Amino acid sequence: MPSSPWILEDLSLQLRDGETALVVGDNGSGKSTLGKLIAGLIKAQRGNVLIDKRDLPSIEVSTRPKHVVYMGQTSYLQFFRSSIDEEIKFAARMSGALTSEVYLAYGEFRLPDDRSVKPMDLPYTAMWRLQLFLFSIVFNPSVLFIDEIVAPGARAQMDALEAVVAQRSKSKQVTILAYQRALRLETVSGLRRFDLQAGRLVEV
């Protein structure tokens, strides 16, 4: 038993194919912990996570990105290569995606035409869109947890996010967004909102 209070407790979240959830919570309420739990990056002390009807630990780590991906707040820590193009090819190799197909969607994310640019040299908002592109289009997992939406007041950010969510919903994939305010997603129907307070998740 932990000596400190539970970060998440009595928590149950079941999402069906194509659903999108928005988890709203204060700073430090456990949104990132929830995302990491769902993606298997940390292990729950009690309870379990099922993805595609399979217990998460039974899914091999090497194939896990096809099932579930956690898009963290620190975009710059999730880049591994020295150019956007190399980053895309690296992600495609990891995920088995065809680069010719993923390039078709690249333009929708308002990223530089010149893909020799270093990911770390991008403005932070563009870094976030590159990460969104890599995780949603190249990895294209059944469940995508997007932890923090960088600058949703900037139009390019929300346009990219809404397009991703709408496409994933159409493809019967699950998207979970975590943010500290209740966002409105104009092009997404049936958004389920949950409030995370005192370690518990309540559907609003």
Add this chain to the structure above:
Amino acid sequence: MKWHLLLTDNVDQLDTQPDALVTKCGLHFGREFAVYRPLPFVDHTGFTETVEEEIEFVIEAQRSTEGAYLSAEEFIGRWNLSRLVGRRVAHLSGGWRKFLGIALFANRKAPAKCFLDVTSHLADERIRVLLEQLESQSNEAVVFCEYDARLIFDLAPTRFSLLHEHDDRIESVEGFPVKGTKGTTGTTATTGTTAFYSNYEQY
């Protein structure tokens, strides 16, 4: 003293050309600004481990240069950080880490401060604390520039004077220079570009 909220027709500048934006502010006010520009999640000097150590380290550095408004002990109390003091900075949630960085920046006795993108990553309660603390300081000029200016404006509507930046000029305006109402995608009266687009449910 009122705080200034800088409304810009091109919010992308916040990320792509922050230095140019701050330079325009400096020219408008005829003074140099200390700037808080978040570099997300590196709001940590790296020389310390716990929150308490970080606060003591940074405030000591402030005292030896331009000065600090509060001592470390006062700072912890006034910014409601006492429950975090023993925790490692690296283990804080993203929002709390950013809040700590902003709070320490705000504690500098720089006479003119410019905050870029305070509202990202911070819940409203953290922003309220920031505004309360700024109220108690003797700053000569404080400017905020946000992706969604309404978000911070609505937390203290009577305390902000509005500045509108367009065509490389900054001028005072009475209201949000946006056609349309809250909750709609507005177009600015001056350039017709989309601005102050609000994606929050409360609008």
